[in-house]
Amino acid sequence: MTSSIAPLTTASPEELAERLAAATRDYAALQATGLKLDLTRGKPGSDQLDLSSELLGLPTSYKDRNGVDVRNYGGLDGLPELREIFADLLGVDADKVVAGGNSSLSMMYQVVTWMLLKGGPDSPRPWSEEPTVKFVCAVPGYDRHFTMLAELGIEMVTVPMRENGPDVEAVKALVADDPTVKGMWLVPTYANPTGSVVTTEVATELMAMPTAAPDFRILWDNAYAVHHLTDDETLSADALGLASEAGHPNRPIMFASTSKITFAGAGVACLAASQENRDWYLQRLGFAAIGPDKVNQLRHVELFGDADGVRAHMRKHRALIAPKFQAVQDALGARLDGLGIARWSKPIGGYFVDLDVLDGTAARVIELAKDAGIALTPAGSAFPHGKDPDDRNIRIAPTYPPLADVETAMAGVAVCVELAALEKLTA
């Protein structure tokens, strides 16, 4: 962050009073414009959905390459040709992939509930029979990961999220001696909301570290594996390979989907894991389902052809959304650069900008924004139980609104950030 002007935190009371008066005027003007804008959800814009509109008329065939009629029952692990595309994108072998339905979140939920009800390949007993089950959660993180654990009675212990992934030393300290720590969440590439990318070094340590629980699982939610915003098309660390080399092949389970590639909610999801984990998953799945929607799988195969088709498609997404991410940078920078009351991520991929405001003002910023017609994700939502201990974190999701709205909304958010800081500094 550049620092063209003096930080507010060192300003005199008179300067602060003056700036507060100015910010209050700006906020009143903002309110007067009667906005109704929404930056809450990491949803694709309709122009992004249009990129896949061909899907609505596909598939042209109803047989997969082996001649299987995709309209009928069967094929629990999904179409081979779709598994190959996912495998290529995730850097794994196709025989480690299960292609599923429209939701990777549901596949994660299945894995956690099945660990609870049945236990996994390395479990001494089902997790539900343990007195306590804990998960390591890097914060800020993805709200739905945390709410799922809360729903299922799993305790959450937090570690800080860094630019290169979770704080490995903190993770190691939590998992080394406590056998009730059974797993952790990780969004390895362009994390929600920080944009962090887990480096191969960090991944190596996470896959190799000793854990007291023999059935410790890293749920490797690679939701944004191919969602680049720059020419730097970062490759995700090879979680399965590293884990296998370290002697912990069953530790990671990968997830991904096309929710933010084709249609959010009508895409296809996948899981990738060791042979043993995959067999375990498919065995459980066989009691819960007869097979995935293979027609939708074939629809996606026809749209893309291969993994390079996906990569080319993602560059079209980038062309649509990179300007929105730039608009966030521009609006925040224009008003807040150098004030020392906010810092924000400059992600090179994914769906979010992570904004930290002055400690103790995040909820107030969100309230001010709401009263000016700008909906932001609720304060604390990137933390377990929705509680941000420092009340400073705000997740910005700029993809859904049109560019002009992002510009307007973020200029407004910047006003709110400054006003809330000044209120606090002058209180």
Place this chain on the structure above:
Amino acid sequence: MTSSIAPLTTASPEELAERLAAATRDYAALQATGLKLDLTRGKPGSDQLDLSSELLGLPTSYKDRNGVDVRNYGGLDGLPELREIFADLLGVDADKVVAGGNSSLSMMYQVVTWMLLKGGPDSPRPWSEEPTVKFVCAVPGYDRHFTMLAELGIEMVTVPMRENGPDVEAVKALVADDPTVKGMWLVPTYANPTGSVVTTEVATELMAMPTAAPDFRILWDNAYAVHHLTDDETLSADALGLASEAGHPNRPIMFASTSKITFAGAGVACLAASQENRDWYLQRLGFAAIGPDKVNQLRHVELFGDADGVRAHMRKHRALIAPKFQAVQDALGARLDGLGIARWSKPIGGYFVDLDVLDGTAARVIELAKDAGIALTPAGSAFPHGKDPDDRNIRIAPTYPPLADVETAMAGVAVCVELAALEKLTA
């Protein structure tokens, strides 16, 4: 069953020896034809799937009637217009329906696992915290209902399935005093495999009967609600209404799908229940999923228009499969009528013919058929843990093979039934 000839069970040893020699010759001839036919699975034939081929080019729009973009996230309870179609077909209010993904089996699995992990509206505690959980299973029944319970550690107690539903007195005796009996399965219309239809009288008793468990659930799997084989288009009993009148509104949870209406595996499923159960389900679902595949839901709405569109579509199915069911009757009747060694259902809907052979010979019949190239569902599969105590039940699934194959296969099965009986009677 007519009785044109004397039953084998009263035949003299000489007559039996003669018939055994004849049946053995017939079986050898059957083997010599080198068949490769499959009657194992209740799968639609490809001509049935062709009835919905228009789906492959739908939807033409990507907005529902309220203008919601179905390509994006959201709408956990499904498209209103699809819920209305299901509601009409099931005889319930649309506000009691949740329209989901491609599998009603998965929705059933969710309900059972959530009762285990969380408990329902009337549960003193989650079922997993009870020392034992038992389900009443009418037999013969649907194998996947039973395997799901076995997987989840739920014990099964059986009652006989009658023409008008489960033996109510037997059910009442099991549920009245034992609070560990938490639920039962029911396929109310054209049951798998018996073809039974639960009458309003039986349904009334099941919904009203006292149960020791306050959270007793009847999982009302109406998979074949509109799958008529005759002009008698039986209406299912009004489970939700009857339960509500009896003061047990949360007892039944209904399930249905279009798996055997449009594409098996690429259709849409639904659940219908009391407001309290529905809220409970949706609350749990909100932690496991972001929403169903609304594009596929709209695709189905466009194909059918309304519930009458579904009914008209089902008459086309009937035209294709009723002859196959007739072929089963003809083949079995031609060889076995009057022999007193077999009886079979004459279903007026659904997907199966239920064949009972001479006690102790079902496994042998299936083995003989297999050795003649005719695959039948494994012996005992319509019973918990795959164990038919009388070794007499065989489920015939005639929809998938072409009509000529059904004729050939069933003539062969009839030979096997007689041969196995004669082997036993002459042993």
